[in-house]
Amino acid sequence: MPRVVLVGPPGSGKSTTGATVAELLGVGFHDTDAAVEAAAGRSIADIFVEDGEPAFRDLERAEVSRALAAEDGVVALGGGAPVDPTTEAALAGHTVVFLDVGIADAAKRVGFAASRPLLAVNPRASWVRLMEARRPVYERVATHTVDTAGRGVDEVAGEVARLVGTDP
Ligand SMILES: Nc1ncnc2c1ncn2[C@@H]1O[C@H](COP(=O)(O)OP(=O)(O)O)[C@@H](O)[C@H]1O
Ligand SMILES: O=C(O)C1=C[C@@H](OP(=O)(O)O)[C@@H](O)[C@H](O)C1
Ligand SMILES: [Mg+2]
Structure with missing residues (x-):
């Protein structure tokens, strides 16, 4: 079972912070988006x-299910993964950290490049709409929430590592 699973919207820092948390804990890091891309041999944008x-969500659901069973370090999910009911149910019993962030910080971090297809049109409005719909899901699956607004990667990663460092 992973030591910690990171959830949150695009730009919350799951992929970047997750790698630093793994270093701090001395465990492996696994990003389910990267695994989907490697298995498909294509970028998420191309998929x-x-x-x-829907085809991406099928690949994502299968990869998250595999990772929750097989990975034992830090696992970063894609922002939409927990919205899938099967994935939400599968997260029960895991240590899950919701990296919270507002639109101002997310916009600064992501720049809303084309690599995130859901944000390709009206990125700010799309991000806000997604976050409004998903916040209840993130809050339901989270065992811990860390506010990342105005805080750098090292500071956020340090807090996550402290929160989960004593977990078995
Ligand atoms: N706490 C932070 N402070 C500043 N920049 C950050 C922070 N977390 C992530 N970033 C930057 O924001 C961008 C998106 O981060 P990423 O880890 O890909 O987010 P996510 O996987 O949640 O979409 C990256 O360029 C990353 O370096
Ligand atoms: O919010 C989403 O639905 C998505 C977020 C992306 O991951 P990040 O949250 O790591 O950017 C990626 O899985 C895909 O573009 C869909
Ligand atoms: Mg990511």
């Missing part, structure tokens, strides 16, 4: 364009 979002 969205060529096969559509």
